[in-house]
Amino acid sequence: MVLRTHGLVVGHDRSPACGPVDVALERGDVLSVVGDNGAGKSTLLRTVLGLLEPVGGRVEVLGRAVDEREAWFRAAVASVLDTEAFIPGVTAREHLLLVARGHATPGPEGVVDDLLDRFGILDAGSRYPASLSSGQRRRLLLAAAFARPRELMVLDEPEQRLDGDMRRALATMIRDEQARGTAVLLATHDPVLLREVGAPVLVVGDRCVVVHAQDAADRLAGDRG
Numbered sequence: 184m185v186l187r188t189h190g191l192v193v194g195h196d197r198s199p200a201c202g203p204v205d206v207a208l209e210r211g212d213v214l215s216v217v218g219d220n221g222a223g224k225s226t227l228l229r230t231v232l233g234l235l236e237p238v239g240g241r242v243e244v245l246g247r248a249v250d251e252r253e254a255w256f257r258a259a260v261a262s263v264l265d266t267e268a269f270i271p272g273v274t275a276r277e278h279l280l281l282v283a284r285g286h287a288t289p290g291p292e293g294v295v296d297d298l299l300d301r302f303g304i305l306d307a308g309s310r311y312p313a314s315l316s317s318g319q320r321r322r323l324l325l326a327a328a329f330a331r332p333r334e335l336m337v338l339d340e341p342e343q344r345l346d347g348d349m350r351r352a353l354a355t356m357i358r359d360e361q362a363r364g365t366a367v368l369l370a371t372h373d374p375v376l377l378r379e380v381g382a383p384v385l386v387v388g389d390r391c392v393v394v395h396a397q398d399a400a401d402r403l404a405g406d407r408g
């Protein structure tokens with residue numbers, strides 16, 4: 184089992200935002216997470232990543248208690264949250280190479296060039312992140328998560344600032360992750376991403392329930408329209 188939560192209640196300052204949630208992801212399982220603004224999606228993902236203490240219950244990754252300071256956890260878990268952290272004075276390509284080499288990714292040069300291409304930022308490779316558009320920086324941040332080994336991928340609203348084509352390409356990449364055996368936890372507001380990923384959807388709110396991707400996508404599309 185890659186990710187398991189047991190009666191997990193998440194929140195801030197011991198005040199619950201959502202839960203209890205019981206999640207069980209095996210290799211190749213994807214679970215999308217939706218909910219209104221403030222429902223607790225990011226709080227849930229941050230708790231799974233060990234960045235927040237659970238208010239109740241517990242989280243296990245690969246059968247062990249989560250500790251984001253430990254090497255095994257860092258080696259197994261790739262995440263993209265809403266924070267950007269780029270090393271100053273390092274180009275986009277160098278940033279990806281540092282990530283790949285830091286995680287001992289085999290053939291780092293080829294992996295990085297392929298990722299720059301797949302994320303449509305080949306031309307941006309020689310530029311500094313600060314000089315890129317916000318969407319290009321988002322693509323770079325996502326590419327970094329794919330530049331390293333991973334057994335669990337945690338993505339918090341990865342669609343932010345991406346155009347339609349890139350969102351669809353990202354859905355394909357998530358399905359490819361599934362095929363290669365990565366477990367993926369994906370919080371999103373995007374009905375297209377939900378539909379194209381096609382995974383079960385955990386709706387967080389007063390009560391947490393799992394629904395079909397199509398139903399969740401229809402509901403999100405309805406909210407927008």
Ligand SMILES: Nc1ncnc2c1ncn2[C@@H]1O[C@H](COP(=O)(O)OP(=O)(O)OP(=O)(O)O)[C@@H](O)[C@H]1O
Pocket residue numbers: 194195196200218219220221222223224225226227
């Ligand atoms: N740093 C924080 N300190 C205290 N409370 C917080 C903090 N961050 C978020 N919250 C609260 O926790 C609850 C859940 O917030 P969270 O960010 O997890 O929601 P979300 O579902 O990700 O929302 P959104 O769709 O807007 O991104 C909200 O009531 C929010 O106000």
